[in-house]
Amino acid sequence: xxxxxxxxxxxxxxxxxxxxxxxxxxxxxxxLYWYRQRLGQGLEFLIYFQGNSAPDKxxxxxxxxxAERTGExxxxxxxxxxxxxxxxxxxxxxxxxxxxxxxQYFGPGTRLTVT
Amino acid sequence: xxxxAQPEDxxxxxxxxPLTVKCTYSVSGNPYLFWYVQYPNRGLQFLLKxxxxxxxxxxxxxxxxxxxxxxxSFHLKKPSALVSDSALxxxxxxxxxxxxxxxxxxxxxxxVTVRA
Numbered sequence: 001x002x003x004x005x006x007x008x009x010x011x012x013x014x015x016x017x018x019x020x021x022x023x024x025x026x027x028x029x030x031x032l033y034w035y036r037q038r039l040g041q042g043l044e045f046l047i048y049f050q051g052n053s054a055p056d057k058x059x060x061x062x063x064x065x066x067a068e069r070t071g072e073x074x075x076x077x078x079x080x081x082x083x084x085x086x087x088x089x090x091x092x093x094x095x096x097x098x099x100x101x102x103x104q105y106f107g108p109g110t111r112l113t114v115t
Numbered sequence: 116x117x118x119x120a121q122p123e124d125x126x127x128x129x130x131x132x133p134l135t136v137k138c139t140y141s142v143s144g145n146p147y148l149f150w151y152v153q154y155p156n157r158g159l160q161f162l163l164k165x166x167x168x169x170x171x172x173x174x175x176x177x178x179x180x181x182x183x184x185x186x187x188s189f190h191l192k193k194p195s196a197l198v199s200d201s202a203l204x205x206x207x208x209x210x211x212x213x214x215x216x217x218x219x220x221x222x223x224x225x226x227v228t229v230r231a
Contacts, residue, residue, distance in 0.1 A: 042224055043221040
């Protein structure tokens with residue numbers, strides 16, 4: 001079956017511009033996660049959606065970052081007024097549910113470069 | 116609070132030799148433990164997990180891991196490494212019970228290089 005897809009795969013933007021990253025989770029997966037992976041580092045949790053519950057935004061690094069999810073499908077991560085430190089790979093993952101024992105399935109990521 | 120450490124940035128082994136990637140964790144309760152692998156230019160793939168039961172868990176591509184509660188470790192092993200196992204490996208932990216038990220904490224990753 002289809003896995004998690006993300007678009008674009010690469011994005012180069014100028015400092016100060018806004019960017020929007022898209023994630024299509026696996027059909028039927030109610031939980032969706034966004035992570036940031038800086039070069040040579042582990043994954044940094046950003047935000048979590050589970051069904052119709054209020055999202056956990058505790059990992060968003062600043063108010064320039066926001067995310068939305070339509071029902072249990074597509075999610076978009078928006079970064080406003082991008083800064084060079086925002087350059088990273090942004091990974092989306094989905095899982096069958098929000099309980100801790102479900103493994104997450106990851107998309108290929110969006111590589112963001114802010115010049 | 117939950118955290119995970121991968122003490123080795125890099126592991127180099129010859130093809131056919133045993134491969135071990137180390138992981139230790141810290142939780143306040145009991146852990147759920149996961150291993151993921153990231154091949155070059157590809158997303159993270161799930162390898163295996165420990166939830167409960169048998170301390171030795173088997174996963175994809177011939178990998179296995181042993182949960183050791185007394186040593187708070189969850190080392191990943193493969194008896195005979197292949198060149199195609201060269202990748203970046205991440206250990207992850209979830210603390211249970213927790214109100215935020217969906218949150219996964221990842222290690223910094225270990226780069227495995229298997230030479231022919």
